Amino acid sequence: xxxxxxxxxxxxxGIRTSKEHELRIVRQPLPRHDQAEKIAGTTRYAGDLAFASxxxxxxVRSPVPSAAITRRDPAAALAVPGVVCVLFGExxxxxLIWVDVPGQTVEVAALKASMEVLATxxxxxxxxxxxxxxxxxxxxxxxxxxxxxxxxxELPAVFDPGEALAGxxxxxxxxxxxxxxxxIDTGDVRAAFEGADVVVEGSYQTQTVDHAYLEPEAGVGWLxxxxxxxxxxxxxxxxxxxxxxxxxxxxxxxxxxIAPYVGGGFGGKEDMTVEPYLALAVWRTRRPVRMQWTxxxxxxxxxxxxxxxxxxxxxxxxxxxxxxQDIDITADSxxxxxxxxxxxxxxxxxxCGPYRVGNVAVRARCAYTNNPPTSAFRGFGGMQVVFxxxxxxxxxxxxxxxxxxDIRKRNALARGDLLPVGQAIETEVLLAETIDxxxxxxxxxxxxxxxxxxxxxxxxxxMQSYGRLVWLNDSAAAWVGFQLDGSLSIRxxxxxxxxxxxxxxxxxxxxxxxxxxxxxxxxxGDSALTPLAGTTTATRQLLMSGNAVYEASVLLRDAILAxxxxxxxxxxxxxxxxxGQITGPDVAVTLPEALVSCRRRNVPIEALGTFFGPKGxxxxxxxxxxxxxxxxxxxxxxxxxEVDLDTGRVELLRYVAAHDAGRAINLRSVEGQISGGxxxxxxxxxxxxxxxxxxxxxxxxxxxxxxxxxxDLPDIEAIVLESGEGMGPFGARGIGEPPIGPPAAxxxxxxxxxxxxxxxxxxxxxxxxxxxxxxPDEPGTSR
Amino acid sequence: MNITITLTVNGRRISRSAGGHFxxxxxxxxxxxxxxxxxxxxxxxxxxxxxxVDDVPVSSCLxxxxxxxGSSITxxxxxxxxxxxxxxxxxxxxxxxxxxxxFCTPGMLIAAAAMTADGRPRSRAEIRAGLHGNxxxxxxxxxxxxxxxxxxxxxxxxxxxxxxxAAADHxxxxxAADHxxxxxAADHxxxxxAAxxxxGR
Numbered sequence: 010x011x012x013x014x015x016x017x018x019x020x021x022x023g024i025r026t027s028k029e030h031e032l033r034i035v036r037q038p039l040p041r042h043d044q045a046e047k048i049a050g051t052t053r054y055a056g057d058l059a060f061a062s063x064x065x066x067x068x069v070r071s072p073v074p075s076a077a078i079t080r081r082d083p084a085a086a087l088a089v090p091g092v093v094c095v096l097f098g099e100x101x102x103x104x105l106i107w108v109d110v111p112g113q114t115v116e117v118a119a120l121k122a123s124m125e126v127l128a129t130x131x132x133x134x135x136x137x138x139x140x141x142x143x144x145x146x147x148x149x150x151x152x153x154x155x156x157x158x159x160x161x162x163e164l165p166a167v168f169d170p171g172e173a174l175a176g177x178x179x180x181x182x183x184x185x186x187x188x189x190x191x192x193i194d195t196g197d198v199r200a201a202f203e204g205a206d207v208v209v210e211g212s213y214q215t216q217t218v219d220h221a222y223l224e225p226e227a228g229v230g231w232l233x234x235x236x237x238x239x240x241x242x243x244x245x246x247x248x249x250x251x252x253x254x255x256x257x258x259x260x261x262x263x264x265x266x267i268a269p270y271v272g273g274g275f276g277g278k279e280d281m282t283v284e285p286y287l288a289l290a291v292w293r294t295r296r297p298v299r300m301q302w303t304x305x306x307x308x309x310x311x312x313x314x315x316x317x318x319x320x321x322x323x324x325x326x327x328x329x330x331x332x333x334q335d336i337d338i339t340a341d342s343x344x345x346x347x348x349x350x351x352x353x354x355x356x357x358x359x360x361c362g363p364y365r366v367g368n369v370a371v372r373a374r375c376a377y378t379n380n381p382p383t384s385a386f387r388g389f390g391g392m393q394v395v396f397x398x399x400x401x402x403x404x405x406x407x408x409x410x411x412x413x414x415d416i417r418k419r420n421a422l423a424r425g426d427l428l429p430v431g432q433a434i435e436t437e438v439l440l441a442e443t444i445d446x447x448x449x450x451x452x453x454x455x456x457x458x459x460x461x462x463x464x465x466x467x468x469x470x471x472m473q474s475y476g477r478l479v480w481l482n483d484s485a486a487a488w489v490g491f492q493l494d495g496s497l498s499i500r501x502x503x504x505x506x507x508x509x510x511x512x513x514x515x516x517x518x519x520x521x522x523x524x525x526x527x528x529x530x531x532x533x534g535d536s537a538l539t540p541l542a543g544t545t546t547a548t549r550q551l552l553m554s555g556n557a558v559y560e561a562s563v564l565l566r567d568a569i570l571a572x573x574x575x576x577x578x579x580x581x582x583x584x585x586x587x588x589g590q591i592t593g594p595d596v597a598v599t600l601p602e603a604l605v606s607c608r609r610r611n612v613p614i615e616a617l618g619t620f621f622g623p624k625g626x627x628x629x630x631x632x633x634x635x636x637x638x639x640x641x642x643x644x645x646x647x648x649x650x651e652v653d654l655d656t657g658r659v660e661l662l663r664y665v666a667a668h669d670a671g672r673a674i675n676l677r678s679v680e681g682q683i684s685g686g687x688x689x690x691x692x693x694x695x696x697x698x699x700x701x702x703x704x705x706x707x708x709x710x711x712x713x714x715x716x717x718x719x720x721d722l723p724d725i726e727a728i729v730l731e732s733g734e735g736m737g738p739f740g741a742r743g744i745g746e747p748p749i750g751p752p753a754a755x756x757x758x759x760x761x762x763x764x765x766x767x768x769x770x771x772x773x774x775x776x777x778x779x780x781x782x783x784x785p786d787e788p789g790t791s792r
Numbered sequence: 793m794n795i796t797i798t799l800t801v802n803g804r805r806i807s808r809s810a811g812g813h814f815x816x817x818x819x820x821x822x823x824x825x826x827x828x829x830x831x832x833x834x835x836x837x838x839x840x841x842x843x844x845v846d847d848v849p850v851s852s853c854l855x856x857x858x859x860x861x862g863s864s865i866t867x868x869x870x871x872x873x874x875x876x877x878x879x880x881x882x883x884x885x886x887x888x889x890x891x892x893x894x895f896c897t898p899g900m901l902i903a904a905a906a907m908t909a910d911g912r913p914r915s916r917a918e919i920r921a922g923l924h925g926n927x928x929x930x931x932x933x934x935x936x937x938x939x940x941x942x943x944x945x946x947x948x949x950x951x952x953x954x955x956x957x958a959a960a961d962h963x964x965x966x967x968a969a970d971h972x973x974x975x976x977a978a979d980h981x982x983x984x985x986a987a988x989x990x991x992g993r
Binding site for chain 1: 827830896
């Protein structure tokens with residue numbers, strides 16, 4: 010054990026400083042170690058592993074959004090040859106999945122919501138699991154699932170979050186539909202508005218979005234020789250083994266979750282997907298079982314991004330200084346709580362964006378409805394609000410005749426500023442530098458390609474937290490050990506969901522220990538055999554497991570240098586661990602020789618590092634929390650777009666995205682996160698929407714849910730700034746979520762520039778572009 | 793009723809008995825343990841299951857195995873060198889960081905192989921059009937376009953096609969439809985791909 014200190018300040022000491030010229034491996038745009046196998050086609054994803062005599066499992070789901078289950082009969086399904094069992098909720102040892110959200114003081118003291126693993130009495134959304142069928146073959150399974158008889162008596166339902174919060178709406182869970190509420194009241198908002206030179210107002214709507222990772226939810230489960238239930242699943246969270254144990258009523262030590270390389274997560278594999286069902290099927294049959302959700306199932310029933318209604322009023326001085334903001338947020342949580350209350354907390358804390366605003370009122374509410382549930386998605390509530398606060402910045406800029414870049418720089422947060430929630434910004438903010446970077450790269454705005462075309466340029470800035478909420482006592486552990494030949498093994502429970510999470514750990518250890526990447530193996534994502542590193546969510550893994558690997562590597566390096574110092578009689582301070590050897594003024598020892606010295610002197614050639622995140626106290630509904638997050642990442646995107654004035658079609662001509670990544674552990678991976686996040690955000694801007702009508706999810710497949718293709722996007726130009734100011738190893742900031750924030754606002758801003766009118770509803774379809782073209786900005790209220 | 797279907801997969805002759813309703817994708821993955829073609833949607837939209845059937849790019853989720861009995865199938869793994877090391881196109885993907893989660897990658901490689909088979913250099917816009925039938929959610933496509941562009945340049949200098957796929961005129965929309973919607977890999981296949989994704993694209 011490192012005995013890592015519990016406070017961030019001391020844990021991070023020595024890690025924060027990194028001088029570029031001293032770095033050997035970090036910052037290099039090295040090909041990630043996992044790429045070769047992926048490109049060779051040999052990587053075995055969750056759905057690629059098979060056992061002989063493996064069974065197959067599939068869910069029967071509710072065809073209606075709100076109903077009482079009046080009859081269930083498995084007889085016809087069981088009669089299909091090859092069917093092994095049909096399970097209902099009564100067959101689940103503990104048929105509940107719990108969600109705990111501390112700090113919610115609304116309907117219940119602290120929100121303790123739950124949902125059934127398999128619904129027994131009521132179904133609350135279209136697609137809710139009702140029965141689990143297990144069969145010898147996929148064919149038998151398909152036939153049997155159609156033959157499970159379930160009768161439903163439809164019940165009154167509510168589909169609009171605003172209506173759900175009205176007094177007379179049907180209660181989705183029997184006691185009002187207010188699932189979560191947060192308030193911020195900072196300064197004197199009324200006085201700020203009364204003293205303002207100008208006030209601008211806007212209402213904005215974001216839509217329901219699907220993660221649409223290419224790999225649908227899948228996994229294989231089996232019982233091993235110790236009687237341990239193994240689940241090898243596509244997940245962002247191996248710690249769900251605890252939830253599985255609770256559902257089955259068995260010790261946590263009897264469940265193991267393995268996350269192989271995941272085919273994309275984006276938050277959609279943060280909550281459990283196949284895990285409880287696979288576990289049940291294995292536990293019941295005692296045989297290996299595979300579960301593969303179809304794309305259509307994934308689109309139908311897995312939690313989505315919250316659609317939100319945002320209402321902003323912004324007060325400012327004539328010189329562009331923002332005096333106050335009054336913000337109201339309403340989000341659709343769908344039928345079950347999942348992580349909605351926390352998503353909304355993120356929206357509240359991020360509601361003013363990367364700007365200094367002294368007087369702020371935020372009221373944020375999320376409501377149960379009978380729509381598909383909503384939960385985690387890259388950006389996690391911190392990204393929908395960008396569409397609101399950046400629209401307000403553009404409105405102010407236009408009203409006051411101040412360039413869009415200038416008004417943002419004038420109000421940009423700086424080190425030492427307080428967020429409305431009370432958290433101080435502790436690190437250097439390069440927001441202005443990201444603005445200059447995108448403008449510098451983009452040069453002159455292009456001319457329209459024809460007479461009925463208009464070209465606009467938009468920019469949008471954002472901030473997004475990295476690391477988990479500070480009262481969650483976050484920690485990550487990693488084990489780093491030399492082999493006798495000087496090669497290196499790393500064990501860390503991090504799930505690698507495609508962002509290079511495992512490869513980055515290798516690069517960090519390589520930097521400290523001088524071992525080339527091709528002599529390092531990273532074992533990852535195994536709840537039984539790798540030290541737990543927590544979830545690959547919340548842009549936390551580089552901060553958490555990165556620092557854990559860094560700590561372990563430093564411990565190991567220092568132990569080896571101390572052993573060599575003792576062996577040679579030289580002071581350890583003068584020794585250096587280079588590639589394959591320890592050198593000093595009068596010392597040249599090969600690494601294998603040094604490792605022998607360690608063993609002779611009872612010095613371990615392995616180390617466990619545990620990193621503890623910054624601590625804080627839990628929040629109450631009224632947010633005066635002080636610190637909520639470890640830190641934030643800042644960035645600016647620029648979009649040049651051409652609008653066809655006859656059709657409303659928007660063509661993206663140029664897209665530039667700059668973020669301060671603190672320190673790029675792998676430059677290519679950071680650029681990949683930026684361009685990929687921007688692309689996903691551009692899909693939300695222009696194309697994507699999960700269409701739900703009266704609770705019925707009409708988005709039945711990829712032929713209807715349109716994510717961007719290669720022809721929908723321009724080359725996305727990523728610019729990586731490195732302040733060295735982050736809390737991760739070598740001063741890195743998290744970069745996974747931040748780039749998805751600005752695109753929708755940047756596109757709207759470009760259209761605003763082209764037309765003098767702004768689309769305020771997502772996605773920005775041609776119809777909406779034409780509609781807004783006829784409605785130029787209303788003037789702000791000047792005082 | 794089961795049928796014995798024989799396919800030559802990446803140069804290896806494989807016979808398996810399967811139901812007549814088995815798609816080529818299921819036949820490969822469930823019966824032949826060829827798992828690099830991925831199930832992504834089952835609709836012929838995402839392209840993750842793309843393979844070459846006698847050098848024609850095909851969404852293997854839309855083709856019945858029985859329809860292509862006797863054919864030669866190339867998957868992404870089949871683009872490797874005979875000694876198992878990465879082939880030229882694969883090396884370009886590696887050098888240009890074209891895989892993140894990697895799930896779309898086998899299909900992307902097939903699309904790229906089909907596109908570059910004729911050795912004709914393509915513009916970035918043409919490359920994008922050629923990749924239009926394959927979805928990626930991680931990269932934003934830029935690195936994949938970079939990889940294809942670099943691979944065709946290298947091949948142009950060397951005077952050899954990037955992949956071994958034949959430069960046949962496989963790309964007519966009708967021809968693509970015969971094989972199930974093509975993976976959109978062929979230049980002209982994009983028309984079919986676009987149509988299947990609805991209007992306004």
